[in-house]
Amino acid sequence: MGFLYDIIVVGAGHAGCEAALAGARMGFSTLLITMNLDTIAQMSCNPAIGGLAKGHLVKEIDALGGEMARIADLSAIQFRMLNTKKGPAVWAPRVQSDKKVYQQAMKQVLERQERLTVLQDTVTDILVDKGSVRGVATVYQQSINARAVIITPGTFLNGLIHIGLRSFPSGRFGEFASTHLSDSLQKIGLKLGRLKTGTPARVLRSSINFDKLTPYPPDDKCETFSREIKKFPLPQVPCYITYTTQRTKEIILENLHLSPLYSGKITGIGPRYCPSIEDKIVKFPDKTAHQIFIEPEGLSTDEMYVNGVSSSLPQDVQEQIYQSITGLENVRIMRYAYGIEYDFVTTDQILPTLETRSVGGLYLAGQINGTSGYEEASAQGLIAGINAALKIRGDEPFILRRDEAYIGVMIDDLITKIPEEPYRMFTSRAEYRLLLRQDNAYQRLAVYGNRFGLIDDATLDDVLRSMERVSAEVDRLGATAYRDITVAGLLRRQDWTYQRLIEEGIISEPSGLTDTERFQVELEIKYEGYIKRQHTQVDKMKKYDMWNIPSSLSYENITGLRREAREKLVARRPATIGQALRIPGVNPADVQLIMIHTERLNRSNTSGKK
Ligand SMILES: Cc1cc2nc3c(=O)[nH]c(=O)nc-3n(C[C@H](O)[C@H](O)[C@H](O)COP(=O)(O)OP(=O)(O)OC[C@H]3O[C@@H](n4cnc5c(N)ncnc54)[C@H](O)[C@@H]3O)c2cc1C
Structure with a gap:
């Protein structure tokens, strides 16, 4: 069968852009299909890149030859190094971004990339033949074939927006949901789960009383994310700090019955670490005020992002809530806050390369894997793009270990534990934090970027x-x-x-x-x-991570294995003893049994061959 493209990437969000660039830069003809060219690399929520652990991911993306760090530098309007009161392993660079500059800069990189075609269309079906992906169907074309397909549809899969007790299908406010694609994923046998997230309102700058706010200035000393960019080209501007009041709390408690979450209308689970204002008031009843950051959405707009007041209460209640915040007494809302529920693919169905277990050549990256965040999505997009290209070349797959990169930690976490809430990166998820610093990402990873032709x-x-x-x-x-x-x-x-x-x-x-x-x-x-x-611990663990479990091992036949462990092992099919050890519900005694049986199986296989 002749293929029109080597790789098709579905969705030009943060994951899709990196995946498409990696595929094309590694020498393969790549088609990036997205619903709307004007929303390429859109920041659905906070106009900012980096922060705790996420800054590490951005540096790692740069070290592997991805694009996010460069674009973040080109659009940065406020740099801060967070967490400097703590140890250097967890220092975290973060930039406030000009949202439109970010999108346009990324779009231009895609447009100028050799071997990459960008197309506005909506993918409705994934075409599969004999267990391997063959291409996609779209609203306009019955079939576009390719050797590999990378799916990165973000929060659009059966997206359902909630504002108060009203709900309607949408991928982001004002954009269509991706319902056919969700159906198609199920048709090819993938199991879906449901998660939710939310975003705050955007308000008009001139309606804010800045005299009551505390300015939050940029750092004196700015450090760019990317090695290639030496200085931020855009001016650095302040953000502002303010607080909710007792009145905020009263309004929320009086109107909780109108919240889709508290009335039981939303079933998906939301991000614990990025809660709505309703959640914060209910979960921390003794707290009299919550800190709020007011952040510009860009230099050429007067829209301001109200960080910390995400909500899915009705619009009239939102107006009361925002106007109860110090300095926002006369605030005018330009875009209302909302919550969104969406489908994701449960991660027991993906391999560490981000290829699906059941369909060869089909890769998933970003929010579809249960994560939340631009940086998490970009990192996965890059890994999926690299692995799709390596597979077409017939080369060994690229899998980062937990001691090599936060990206390795994230993907290992995803394949060993199905996210029960949107997964975001934290430094506490990494056991070898002193080895995985933001300052040494290049030392750790540039050699790989160079091997794949992404770093010169x-x-x-x-x-x-x-x-x-x-x-x-x-x-x-x-x-x-x-x-x-x-x-x-x-x-x-x-x-x-x-x-x-x-x-x-x-x-x-x-x-x-x-x-x-x-x-x-x-x-x-x-x-x-x-x-x-930490190096000694890594060496010890490496032994387990290199100890392969033969795919022929039958967990059903291992006597003494606890039922819970057996179920988990059958579902996840860990490739190594190290992975088995990290599956929740599988304890060291279970792993001991697997090791014995693996040894036995290996011995009988070797003696059988003699
Ligand atoms: C309301 C809201 C609040 C959020 N809040 C936060 C937050 O507080 N913190 C945080 O870290 N993250 C938050 N996020 C998540 C963040 O936006 C995502 O994690 C990130 O953008 C995921 O990147 P992605 O590339 O997977 O998908 P996205 O950036 O969502 O991009 C998906 C792309 O795929 C395209 N697409 C979808 N279906 C199709 C199709 N069938 N055919 C063609 N193209 C298609 C879309 O048009 C879009 O361009 C929020 C998202 C939303 C919507």
């Missing part, structure tokens, strides 16, 4: 040289004596910093080290013990 040789050389400089400086400090200890030993003491060593003339000013490299030298020395300990 000059950039990789640059990264390798930087690593050498850091390691030479760490060695120099370890080899330089200071009284009865080494300079490295001195630096390990609490009140010493690398800068102080230089200022007090204990070491000479190093030549050619960048600020990031100086930071890394200090960190490697100060945290040496912890870093070594």
Whole structure:
């Protein structure tokens, strides 16, 4: 069968853009089909990229040769490094974005990408033949065939918007829901679940009383996400902080019966860490005020995003709620808040490559895998795009381990645990946080980006040289004596910093080290013990992650395996002992039994071959 395209990507949201770019950049003719060209890479909710753990993902995307970091830099209107009061492993870069600049910049990158065709249409069916994907059908075309298809429809799958007790089908406010595609996924045998999320209102800048708000300025020192961009091109502007009041609480409690969530109308489960204002008031009854950030949606619009007041109460109640917030007494709402329920594919049906288990060449990425967030979606899009290209090439798949990247942690979490609420990334999800810092993403991942042709040789050389400089400086400090200890030993003491060593003339000013490299030298020395300990844990775990479970192993025949564990193992079919260990409901004793049976099976297979 001749194929018109190598790869088709469905949906040009955050996942779809990365998937399509990766496919085309790796040499394959790629078609990106999306419902509306004017909403490419739209930020459905908060106009911001990065933040806690999400900033790490953006750096990792950049290190692998993805696009999000560059576009975030080009559209950044406020940079802040979050979490600096905590350890350096969890520092988190975040930018407020000009939403329209972000979309246009991403659209232009797609338009100019060789081998990539962008088409406005709606995919209605996934075409499958003998267990392998063959292409898609759209509203306008009965069949467009391809070797691989990557589905990234976001919150559009059977999307149902709720405002008060009214609900209507929609993918985002003002956009069609994707109902045929949802049906098609079920027809080809995929099981769907239901989740929900919500967004706050956007209000008019001139109706805000800024005298009552506290400005929240950008950091003095800005750091770009991408290695390629040295400076943010757009001006940096403030955001603002304010608070809900006692009146806010009263209005919400008086109107709770009109909330689709509290009246039982919404059945999907929402993000615990991004709750609606109704949820916050109900779950924290003793709290008298909730902090709210007022953030610009861009430099060329007067719409302001009211971060922290997501709601699905009726419009007239929303007006009362927003006007009860300090400084918003006369506020004019331009877009009302709403909640949305949507389908996702339960993640026991995907492999670590993001290919579905049941249909060869069919990949899923983004919100469809139960995640929430632009960064989580982009990271998955990139991995799906790379793996689709590798599969067509006949190369080994690309799977990141938990000790290599937050992306590895996220995908491993998804395949071992079906999300019960929208999954977002947190630093606490990673067990090797000191190894997975935002500053060392390039050291960890650029070699892969280069292997796939997504990072050029000059950039990789640059990264390798930087690593050498850091390691030479760490060695120099370890080899330089200071009284009865080494300079490295001195630096390990609490009140010493690398800068102080230089200022007090204990070491000479190093030549050619960048600020990031100086930071890394200090960190490697100060945290040496912890870093070594994490490496030891990684080595121990690696043994289990490399211990493959043969696909012929029958869990039904393992006596002594608890029923819950057996059910979970049959459903998930872990590829390795490491994955089995991370499935909730499977305990170490169960895994011990699997190890024994795996060994037995391997022995009998080898003796059978002799
Ligand atoms: C109301 C709302 C509130 C949200 N709140 C938050 C939040 O607070 N925090 C957070 O981190 N995330 C939030 N999100 C989620 C965030 O927007 C998504 O996680 C992220 O955009 C997912 O990226 P994606 O690429 O998977 O899908 P999306 O960005 O949704 O993109 C999907 C794309 O697919 C296209 N598409 C869909 N079906 C088809 C089809 N059949 N054919 C062709 N094209 C199709 C759509 O037009 C769209 O362009 C919210 C989303 C919504 C809608």
